[in-house]
Amino acid sequence: MPPIVGVIGGGQLARMMIPRAIELGIELRVLAESEGMSAKLAATAVGNYTDADTVLAFARDVDVITFDHEHVPQGVLAQLVEAGVSVHPGPAPLAVAQDKILMRQELTRLGLPVPEWASVSTPAELDEFLAANGGRVIVKTPRGGYDGKGVRVVSAASDVADWFEAGNPLLVEELVSFTRELAQLAARSPSGEVALWPLVESIQQDGVCAEVIAPAPSLTGSLADAAATIARTVVDELGVTGVLAVELFETSDGRLLINELAMRPHNSGHWTMDGAVTSQFEQHLRAVLDLPLGATDARSPWTVMINVLGGPASGTIADRYPAAFANQPTAKFHEYGKAPRPGRKVGHVNVSGDDLDDVVYRARAAAAILKD
DSSP, X not given: OOOEEEEEOOSHHHHHHHHHHHHHTOXXXXXXXXXXXXXXXXXXXXXXXXXXXXXXXXXXXXXXXXXXSSXXXXXXXHHHHHTXXXXXXXXXXXXXXXXXXXXXXXXXXXXXXXXOEEEEOSHHHHHHHHHHTTTOEEEEOSSSXXXXXXXXXXXXGGGGHHHHHTTOOEEEEEOOOEEEEEEEEEEEOTTOOEEEOOOEEEXXXXXXXXXXXXXXXXXXXXXXXXXXXXXXXXXXXXXXXXXEEEEEEEETTSOEEEEEEESSOOGGGTTHHHHBSSOHHHHHHHHHTTOOOOOOOBSSSEEEEEEEESOOSSSOHHHHHHHHXXXXXXXEEEEOOOOOOTTOEEEEXXXXXXXHHXXXXXXXXXXXXXXX
């Protein structure tokens, strides 16, 4: 019998696991939040992932449970483990990804580089942090934020008065002066095997990842080694299983600071679908099933990933394919089956080659045809 992997969450990450599962002869089942989601091709169930009975029923006949997102409540995860279900990543590392304050606490405990931070529960505490950190800081809601949501640059406690009204602590961090954002993707199996892809540069647009360049340009060996050490420490010390993305700031003096962790396949790793020997989606399946991990070498000197944000103003992405395919025959197109909406990730484009300027041009040109 082929192994059965159950994925909680029906978004594009689950969707992009489907081709790899088919190639490997793995049966993939998806618990989608609603009908017609991105991973509908493998959605064997639709239900509420916060309801323990629903999740337990979905997990009854699978070999392992993994995730399209990190939002399954800890109580539900605990019941899965108690019922003998193999869960990867497990509840303990997922708790770190679910709560940004806990994330900062754990990274600090491990001695890893993070921005100056504090947990604040009152406007007075935030004012004190503001005064000690230049009068302008970043405030984040500890739970639920992504793609720029739940993040504000503030210069006074009144800027987040509505968040304080909820009565929950907030994470406040120094406003880091960085030269660029980087991401280190890693994978770890339950047996402890670890594999890392090349360090990449990510370019943001309104708090959303817009472009990824693999490998990161002008990369020194010491910087790559530092990022790899950080990722290995995180996956080993926190017991992460599956794919992990460590989002990093590079400062003007050459230091790395950890911005966020994502314990699942990640936007910064979409380039691996066409640009690496083993994609992050295949590797995630291998890892959660405790199979030997694949090689992570780049197939070309450069690969550039461009997100298609928003989609075309009229018609569908498929309507643009004739023009896009003819104009950029070397581009690889990935569509998510999602309705266009301003700022929404509806697909991405990968282009590989020997000359970075040419690769960037071709990738941007291909993506532009799909969204303009």
